[in-house]
Amino acid sequence: MGNRYDIRLSGSGGQGLILMGIILAEAIGIYDGKFVAQTQSYGPEARGGSSKAEVVVSDQEIDYPKALRLDLLLAMNQKSCDDYYMDLKPTGVLLVDSTFVNQIPIPRAYQIPFTRIARDRFKKEMVANIIALGAISWLTPIVSVKAIEAAVLARVPRGTENLNRNALRAGISAAKKVEKTTLLTPSNFLENEDT
Amino acid sequence: MAGVTELIHKYLRHDKKFPHVWCPGCGIGIMLGALIRAIDQCGFAKDEIVLVAGIGCTGRLPVYVDFNTLHTTHGRALTFATGVKLANPKLKVIVVMGDGDAVAIGGNHFIHAARRNIDLTAIILNNSVYGMTGGQFSPTTPYGMRTTTTMFSNVEQAFKISELAVTAGAVFVARGSVYHAKMLDGLLEKAFMKNGFSVVEVVSHCHTQYGRLNRMGTAVEMMQWQKEHAITVEKAAGMADEELADKFKIGVLIDRELPVFQDEYDKVKARAKGISIP
Amino acid sequence: MKRREEYVKKRFNKEKLLQGNEAVVEGALYAGCRFFAGYPITPATEISEVMSQRLPAVDGTFIQMEDEIASMGAVIGASLAGAKSMTATSGPGFSLMQENIGYACIAEVPCVVVNVMRGGPSTGLPTSPAQGDIMQARWGTHGDHPAIALCPSTIRECYELxxxxxxxxxxxxNPVILLLDEVVAHMREKITLGDDRIDIFNRVKPTVPPEWYIPYEDTPFGIPPMANFGEGYRYHVTGLTHDVRGFPTSRPDEIDPFIRRIFRKISQNFSDLQIGESFMTEDADVSVIAYGCVARSAKRAVIDARERGIKAGLLKINTIWPFMRIQVEKVLKTSHCVIVPEMNMGQISREVKRVNKGDAKVFTINKVDSTIITPTEIFNRIREVC
Incomplete structure (x- = not known):
């Protein structure tokens, strides 16, 4: 399965994970021109409960459409982080919403408080997912910033384009910041735990 | 009589092997006569009429007449009719049902067709019993009556079909009886000409099953009962509830205007195409 | 014709990311569907939602009925009046539709029923996938009746099928049942609509004058021409067993040829109806027979097995009913072992075993825990049996 890139976006219902999945798949598939398959699983709750969306990217037709070993895991709450980090490849990247995720199980993790940024800067928690998309586009090689912006603007309701563009940019600049702080290596991860 | 024969020749299917399935003395034949006369009076072409029916004695009616005829599953006549009407609104869709068909198994479809106000005419022949299956009680069997499934008397209360239709939102509701055949012609004509969901309840009798079990006599005696217990709407207006207790009202119960589904859906189509509606 | 060209141009020149359910709507509209009646049910609701927005724009009609029984009734009525019609539902609603599906079989009314399979029985698992309605699609309605059921496994197939x-x-x-599973219905993939054009088939209408029209007359193909209501051919449509004129009959000499005819119209056209895809089965020792979302896992497993030197193959069946006997028999003859993975307790595997004349060993993978069968599970089974 060499050329697959498997992404899982997880959290709780109402955080906009499925919309994120769709936008990400659209950006990669339509604007960046790769093969994508986007799936989801969710409970009966429209709000709350656990929710996840998965995007599989490949440069050839995709057979198994669900994520296998993850290249990228976004966890928007602690439970999804705990449940899914074991599925990450050794080289896989964990990205968490540090508003809700306090305990980071592995060293290769980026922590960005998406929801707090949404709350503080935009007074709207619902744009946390768009901020996260901005961060993903900066931190991973899988989607270009240009494509994600085009996809976001094509999907969001009319009249909210500016809000969403700004949210996306906020995500990108937050990502730039965390990228400078080197990822924790196993040794300094332990150090970190001591302090 | 010559006029009647002419009408029969015009509207009955001669290639269908008669005799029909109904018992001698049944009220359904009278209703069929009224139906044919009313359609003739309204001047509909045979090709534009779709006659839809459910299952039961009444459900067998369409097979004998020369229209587009549709004999559906039990209780579902109104749903099939809804599809026919919406797919080709130029058609005049008439639905005939029995009481069990319309308000027991098809009760949900009946109230929703009325609520939706689809342009259909529903004619419900109410003989208070399931005749074809051998005389079991129906939702319109009065309390205390004997049927083959209530041999120790019926303990349930009966539906009043017309009043139910009024409450559910039908724009035209009338009740007639097979005894008052002439009046029935007029009620059916009015119903056919109404835009929206119109209901005509036809009080009839089943002397073979219901009448026999309840010692109500022959078809003629049961029609006599209809004569004695029917009160016109006009007359009933001046009567006390106690006087009306064992009577049924005949005539037009309601005739009102409410938005009709097709007209409203035309606006939906315009909106979907981006045409603005005032 | 010109209108279709314009429609194609307008809608179909862009790549889109579509959900299975949305691709079904696109396919239906392209095929000329102009009437949809439905009742909300997870995981098929998106079909209703999109239809309610798209149909009025093309002068079609969407109606949300009071239940699935009513939806199926309205669909049959609309088809009789000349509209290509469809409904979409899931397990519990599909059960409710069965009586009227039988009506469409006996009265020979064209219509399409989409059933997005979810976990069952009863209310079961509304948001989880399963493949438990295979036999219901064949024998769901009572009595002997012909059945056609198709099952896509990709978004492209949702559209084309x-x-x-x-x-x-x-x-x-005949009613045609489209069996999706929750994975395929909710999955999104890229699709370019209208890039390869599929011919549209419209019902054959009578060419004789009305007085000569015999609505249920046998023909060499077993399919009589169909007049729509309001076109001058006044005939009788009934759910009772009928003679060639459409009138109820109880004569054995009229009943028998009628029932045999409605079976014959399917059985003499197997080659037209049966759609499937073989992948590396020619020299396979182990072949997998799969459908729906599981066919995707199976393909991955077969590729993995080949990479490890195991001669594996896949027969993906898109036509569930009539059962693809000839293609399955071929695979049974050429392979030593056949594996049938499915998300039920063994429905298609039963059919495979039925047609197996001792040619191959038939193994099953039955998964009923609400999750899709993974490539690893199929791969492990391939390794086990060979």
Whole structure:
């Protein structure tokens, strides 16, 4: 399965994970021109409960459409982080919403408080997912910033384009910041735990 | 009589092997006569009429007449009719049902067709019993009556079909009886000409099953009962509830205007195409 | 014709990311569907939602009925009045539709029923996938009746098989059931609509004058021409067993040829109806027979097995009913072992075993825990049996 890139976006219902999945798949598939398959699983709750969306990217037709070993895991709450980090490849990247995720199980993790940024800067928690998309586009090689912006603007309701563009940019600049702080290596991860 | 024969020749299917399935003395034949006369009076072409029916004695009616005829599953006549009407609104869709068909198994479809106000005419022949299956009680069997499934008397209360239709939102509701055949012609004509969901309840009798079990006599005696217990709407207006207790009202119960589904859906189509509606 | 060209141009020149359910709508509209009646149910609701927005724009009609029984009734009525019609539902609603599906079989009314399979029985697992309705699609309604059921496993197939479902229903005058599973229905993939054009088949209408029209007369194909209501051919449509004129009959000499005819119209056209895809089965020692979302896992497993030197192959069946006996028999003859993975307790595997004349060993993978069968599970089974 060499050329697959498997992404899982997880959290709780109402955080906009499925919309994120769709936008990400659209950006990669339509604007960046790769093969994508986007799936989801969710409970009966429209709000709350656990929710996840998965995007599989490949440069050839995709057979198994669900994520296998993850290249990228976004966890928007602690439970999804705990449940899914074991599925990450050794080289896989964990990205968490540090508003809700306090305990980071592995060293290769980026922590960005998406929801707090949404709350503080935009007074709207619902744009946390768009901020996260901005961060993903900066931190991973899988989607270009240009494509994600085009996809976001094509999907969001009319009249909210500016809000969403700004949210996306906020995500990108937050990502730039965390990228400078080197990822924790196993040794300094332990150090970190001591302090 | 010559006029009647002419009408029969015009509207009955001669290639269908008669005799029909109904018992001698049944009220359904009278209703069929009224139906044919009313359609003739309204001047509909045979090709534009779709006659839809459910299952039961009444459900067998369409097979004998020369229209587009549709004999559906039990209780579902109104749903099939809804599809026919919406797919080709130029058609005049008439639905005939029995009481069990319309308000027991098809009760949900009946109230929703009325609520939706689809342009259909529903004619419900109410003989208070399931005749074809051998005389079991129906939702319109009065309390205390004997049927083959209530041999120790019926303990349930009966539906009043017309009043139910009024409450559910039908724009035209009338009740007639097979005894008052002439009046029935007029009620059916009015119903056919109404835009929206119109209901005509036809009080009839089943002397073979219901009448026999309840010692109500022959078809003629049961029609006599209809004569004695029917009160016109006009007359009933001046009567006390106690006087009306064992009577049924005949005539037009309601005739009102409410938005009709097709007209409203035309606006939906315009909106979907981006045409603005005032 | 010109209108279709314009429609194609307008809608279909862009790549889109579509959900299975949305692709079904696109396929239906392309095939000419102009009437949809439905009732909300997870995981098929998106079909209703999109239809309610798209149909009025093309002068079609969407109606949300009071239940699935009513939806199926309205669909049959609309088809009789000349509209290509469809409904979409899931397990519990599909159960409610069965009586009227039988009506469409006996009265030979073209229509398409989408059933997005979810976990069952009863209310079961509304948001989880399963493949438990295979036999219901064949024998769900009572009595002997012909059945056509198609099952897509990709978004492209959702689109194409919906078009084919309409074509088959119009051609054979039979309801066609489209079996999606929750994974395929909710999955999104890239699709370019209208890039390869599938011909549209419309019902054959009578060419004789009304007085000569015999609505249920046998023909060499077993399919009588169909007049729509209001076109001057006043005939009788009934759910009772009928004679060639459409009138109820109880004569054995009229009943028998009628029932045999409605079976014959399907059985003499297997080659037209049966759609499938073989992948490396020619020299395979172990072949997998799969459908729906599981066919995707199976393909991955077969590729993995080949990489490890195991001669594996896949027969993906898109036509569930009529059962693809000839293709399955071929695989049974050429392979030593056949594995049938499915998300039920063994429904298609039963059919495979039925047609197996001791040619191959048939193994099953039955998964009923609400999750899709993974490539690893199929791969492990391949390794086990060879």
């Amino acid at each position: 919906t078009i084919k479902a309409f074509n088959f229903s119009e051609k054979y005058r």
